Structure formats: C-alpha cells, structure tokens
Amino acid sequence: MSVLQNAADVLRCFGNDCPDLTVSDVVRLLGMPKANASRLLKAMREANMLETIGDSHRHRPGRLMLDLAAAYRRSSMLIGRASEVVAEASSSFGHTGYISVRDGKEVTAVADFQGTNALRVVSNIGRRLPAHLSATGRSLLARLGEDEVHALYAGHGALADLTDQLSKVRHQGFAYSSQEATPGVDAIAIAVADPRTDEAVSLCIVYPHALVDDKGRDEMIAALARGAARIAEDLGDSAFVAPRI
C-alpha cells in the first residue's frame, strides 16, 4: 500500500462529522500501526496537507487543501456556467442554491449560494447525500440509462421506487422533492452535462416549503430551465430535456 493511498485514506476521514484527527484516531479508524500513523501525519504536515490546530495534537486539512476546491470549480467550464445561473436565480428569488455532482450513489455540492431571505435553507457544502434520496441526486441519476441505474442500484431496496421516480424526472425535465431530506424544505433540480468531458452537474434551488406556492415554484423552475437550456445548447448537451411545467 503506497503512502499516497494512506494519505488519501486519512483525508477521507475528514469527510463526515470528524473535524479533526489525532494519531490515535488514525490508528483506530484505519487500523494502522501507530508508528506509521505518527510518521504519516508528520509527513502530511510537512507537505501542508495537514496542519495542527493550535499547538495541540489535533490535525485538520492544511492550507494547501483550501485552494483546491476553488481550482476544481475553475477547471470546469460547466460548473462556471452553472454557477452563474444558480447565483442569479438564488439572488433574484432569495433562496439558497447549489451546484452538485454525482459520484456513484452519492451527490456532493461543489458550489453554494446563500439565499437572502430571512427564512432560508442554510447551505452545507461538502456534505455527501445519497443520490436516490434527493432531488439533485435524482436529476443526475435520470441522465443515466435504465440499465446503468439498475447496475448501480442492483440489490438495493429502493430500486423499484427509484425507477419510477426517474422516469418521471426524465419526462418532466426536472426533479422535485418536498420535505424529503429535511422537514419543511423543498427542492427543485435540473441536470445538465458537458458532452466533451462527460461530466454532469445539477442546478438546484432549496427553499422553505411554507414560503412558496405552486406558482412561485414554477417560476423558479422556469428560471433554472432557461439557464440550463442555454448551457445545454452552448455545450451541445443533446440529452438535455427542456423542463415542461
């Protein structure tokens, strides 16, 4: 096992609800001899992949890591375009918006735009959600073929339900969820892809259920749809389905 893999495993530990790591945390989580863990963290510190918090033995991701999320966003034309659309929609409706990507059966937000309304959904970038349990995830899954979804969710209890939901998403051109992941919160999501790079992102607006009626929802769908359609046209995303409300 190369050091790089071990270093990556350490970084992965930060993913969930683990804001910092000590040598013994790493020993426990990765089952590695503590001599190794100690040297690994030291090497990662020296490479600026980690830094200690204060003068304690707790580690968090280092400065080097801080810039990389930004570099990721800059590297993708698609994310840049999508961000413009969602930023515009977010500030005009006052609700919080996201750009997300799918990674297997999970989705992660890569960019977020805080809403301006007093009552708004607080965004938490970098948290992974199950793709089949969120509008944004389903908008991305709907871009796969039936067979790909079957392969991905083989043996998964939610497959039958999911298949139905996805065909609805494919027909409508957008995904919608009402109080699904979070009580009181609704979400709309539209996916668009760059055929050149084969990457797909989801444009998503989340809002308090109580604040938006069907008409308001349709306006937001229309706004996202206009932006997404423009992106799809410019990048040549032939699989894009213009949302029908």
Add this chain to the structure above:
Amino acid sequence: MSVLQNAADVLRCFGNDCPDLTVSDVVRLLGMPKANASRLLKAMREANMLETIGDSHRHRPGRLMLDLAAAYRRSSMLIGRASEVVAEASSSFGHTGYISVRDGKEVTAVADFQGTNALRVVSNIGRRLPAHLSATGRSLLARLGEDEVHALYAGHGALADLTDQLSKVRHQGFAYSSQEATPGVDAIAIAVADPRTDEAVSLCIVYPHALVDDKGRDEMIAALARGAARIAEDLGDSAFVAPRI
C-alpha cells in the same frame, strides 16, 4: 524526496491560474523526470487526489479534495463565528464579504459571501494575495508585534510604509483600503483571533468605491465591529481592539 512532497507540489501547481495539469506540465513546472510524473499522476488518480477531465490527459483536483475545504471550515469555531457575522453584513449591505487567513506574507480567503447588489465585487475564493497590499492582510499583520513584522518583512522594500500603516490599523482597530488591489474597489477589514488555537481571521467587506460614501462605510465598519467584538469576547481574544471610527 517523498512521494507525498511530490504530490503536494503537484497540488500546489493548481494554485494560481492553472486549472488543469498534464504529465508534461508537471515535468516542466517541477523539473521531474517524465517517467516519475506519469506514475505520480497515476497514483494520485488512484487515490482520488486527481481526476482526469473527460477522457483527455488533463488532470484537475479530485473529488476527495472537494470536501476538504469544507472540513477546514468546520474544524474552526472561529471561522464559523466569523462567517455568521460576515454573511449577515454581506446580505444586509448587499456587498461581497470574505473570511481570510494569513499564511506568512500571503492571505487567502477561506469563505466568501457574494453580495446581492447589481454592481458588486465578484469574489474569488482561494486566490492568494500579498498580505501587505490588502486591507484584509494588514488587519491580520497588525495583530503581530512590531518585531515579528520586521522579521517577516526583513529586507522588503515596503517595510517602512507597512510599519506606518500597521500602527494606524492598530490604533483604529480596522484596516481600510481604497482602490488598492483593484481599481474602483474599496475594502474594510477587522481581524479577530482565537487565543486557544492561536489562529486569526479577518472579516472583510469589499464594495464599489462609487457606491458608498463615508457614512455608509462607517455603518459597515460598525456592523463588522459589533460582530467581531462579540467573537473576541466569547473566545477571550484580549488583543482585540474595538474599532474607533
């Protein structure tokens, strides 16, 4: 030289205006044999530190890196508190806000809040700026002692100027710049620290020069100052100087 160092060097290449890297880019930038570069990028790909863009040979930071900036923010109480203050100020005044940290003679934004005004400064998170040439940087440098600043900027042409500016910042309790880094853009910044962890952050608002008069500026300083003072009190930052306008 360990792989980890080399991997870190590769990641550092993404810092500035380099959204993606190929094997030969790495050879050129780091002066490494191309056999090495090829294997290194491959290993980093397998560790999810990098991913290829589409099916080309260009690489960008991988999914693993995407979550780490968020983990960094979560690991710091200080950044969380500062974000609340700047988010509130940003949305109430409509201007763009930042949270920044200093790293030697540079500052980096760790969080940003897009303004809502039609004319606003677009935020670019993850870009490093020289600390002595920005309000946010000077607000952080002002927290150092004279001797530390001298040591840091020994032999630097701007030291004399900087010393003057910093004593002004220390006296005022905030840093201000008018059209310094970007024409037409002014900035105000206030630094606050967590004595427990020895980390300091700068709360910063940037705005179009033409849009804000002295009165408006003072209102924003007051808003930031209130939030920063609260944080300083809660965390026990005894070096904090309440801004006097």
Add this chain to the structure above:
DNA sequence: AACCGCAGTTCCATTTTATGGAACGACTCG
C-alpha cells in the same frame, strides 16, 4: 515523590516502493 497509563515519537533491520534513463507505443502535423 514515585507510579501508572496513555498518546506520541524514535530506532532499526527488513521489505516494499520510488527513481530515472532509455526504449516503446500513440498521436498530430506538415
């Protein structure tokens, strides 16, 4: 104080990886 347990670091012989020069395959362009 002396003792203990715990977290982290250092030591060292052994095993595993990384290194870099060169040869090789894939592709583009004139």
Add this chain to the structure above:
DNA sequence: CGAGTCGTTCCATAAAATGGAACTGCGGTT
C-alpha cells in the same frame, strides 16, 4: 511518410515505508 510531441512501460539501483519494541512527555493516582 518522417519528425515531433506526449504518455507509458521496463529494469537495475537507490530510497522509501514498515512494524515491533523501546523511549519520551504528560496528566492523574495512590
């Protein structure tokens, strides 16, 4: 086609990572 660029693979050598054990430093107990 032939030259040029780019990336990958091969191989002997050099440089690492490894893990068990010994060691250090720091509270908290008797």
